[in-house]
Amino acid sequence: MSTRSVLAGSAILVAIAAILARDRVFFPAYPECRTIPGDAAWPDISAWTKLNDTVGGKLIATVPIAAPCHKILNGAPNSLYDEEQCAVLRDHWHFPETHLSSPSSPMSYLFSNNTCNPWSDPDTPCTTGTDAVYVINATEVSDIQEGVRFATENNIRLVVRNTGHDYLGKSTGAHSLSIWTHKLKSIELLGQYSSSEYTGPAIKMGAGVESLEAYKFAASHDLVVAGGNCPTVAMAGGFIQGGGHGPLASKYGLAADTVLEMEVVTPTGQYVTASARENADLFWALRGGGGGGTFGIVTSATVKAFPDTYGSTASMMVANTGDNADALYSAIGGFIQKALPGLVDAGAFVVWIAAPFGFMVSPAVAPGLTSAELDKLMQPMVDILKEAGLEYQYSSAQHKNFLASFEFYSQGTSWNVSDYNVGGRLIARALALERTDELVEAVRHISTTAFMSGVSYNVAHGVASPGDVAAHPYFRKTLFGLALGTPVNYTDWSATLAGQERITHDLIPALERLTPGGGAAYLNEANFEQGDFQRTLYGDHYGRLLEIKRKYDPESIMYARTAVGSEEWKERGDGGLCRTQ
Structure with missing residues (x-):
């Protein structure tokens, strides 16, 4: 071969390398397992x-x-x-x-x-x-792209x-190797976002912007955004990518319903915009179709912003005294039948709790309603309690805007999730209203020994069709999601594990029996040991989601428990991650 031929070949290779570097596309050849410390291939x-x-x-x-x-x-x-x-x-x-x-x-x-x-x-x-x-x-x-490149080239597990x-x-x-996106805190108002799908105010926020930060920024412009009920949940991360319900859900839908576009580093290292006009399939999948760390690493999300307004909040407490349990659980059934549908249909978001100590509404959040209007919606439950002779505490308040109502009910509350192992199930309105006695029996079985929270909303009209976003279609007929927990024991690891096993083999099955062959769970509040997670967490969307996953992540760089495509991997006892097929 002549020198000229060698140089020409080298020039071609250099050109190809330049193209790959520019577009950040990597083509690894993976062995069966990810490399771990101690392996010869682990980077020095x-x-x-x-x-x-x-x-x-x-x-x-x-x-x-x-x-x-x-x-x-x-x-x-x-x-x-x-x-x-x-x-x-x-x-x-x-x-x-x-x-x-x-x-x-x-x-x-x-x-x-x-x-x-x-x-x-x-x-x-x-x-x-x-x-x-x-x-x-x-x-x-570029920090994210370099992390993806390094993990890819060295066959290392990548975490977001x-x-x-x-x-x-x-x-x-x-x-x-973990990519920590918490410091991506940029936030800006787009006063007049315009597309074929939406024209109006929007807010673009970095992946690290938390719900309360977004609420405060929106309020400074007399606007609101659909964020989380927990103030420190980052919106553009796993929250939106898992669907995302919160205090404005009954008014504007899931957080995923309000997204206009996202910027994302794909598993091949490309930095792309995902919207209804660009990479539309990826955009669909990112809105509730897998959670964080599935289809790429989101760096920002642009969401619809809505006019701010006054609102009200309410709370209620009924103690379980030990001799009033039958009346108490009967009242919970009445609450589900006679109060909840009217509340969520009026735009309220209602969190109610059933636990060994009794029953609570904490809180009911009603944007755009006066406290008198909220009291009227809560009156059926008050009447039930009075008729049953149950002692209760009830209060309501009116607030000048959404931020004031949010800060009112969240002040002084510890939002850490460390204290509980968690599982959950979505409850359809038809099930709740037609089989109330069976549902209450399951609620009683769970809540006499564990903590249970009913997060109630109506997101049926958050999108024109359940297939418009990747979030489970079951959301559109849900009256509330039941999240349940067993306590963590910080000094007894075996007791903590036993509590999780009880969720998997006793508590969640009590709800699953109400929907044999069907039903669903909220991706962000599910049991990580959920069997048949493809159907339970994604429903009929799973097949399409898997196709999109394989398109944007052909080498399966992104792995997360219960995420789309995770069935192709298994975690070994030593923490190593290996392919199953």
């Missing part, structure tokens, strides 16, 4: 140092959040051991801010690093365990973490 320290340089020093070597509570860290004496600091950590463990500021600590304790438990004996060795090995603190799109609000263990993973 120089490779990680180079990655750190590439992302401008934003690579973080994970130190478990509870490391100060242990004398041994990863097999060596721990210089971070500090009894006073450990005591402070325990005191603040249940507050979201403790975990929000951590690049690796999930709020759901079942997926936390139990080898590094802040309540275990100080002599218990602490290891990285289920935490990511390294985290990229992403503040630029935002705030850590996550019941299903999607935002953490052993032996992984």
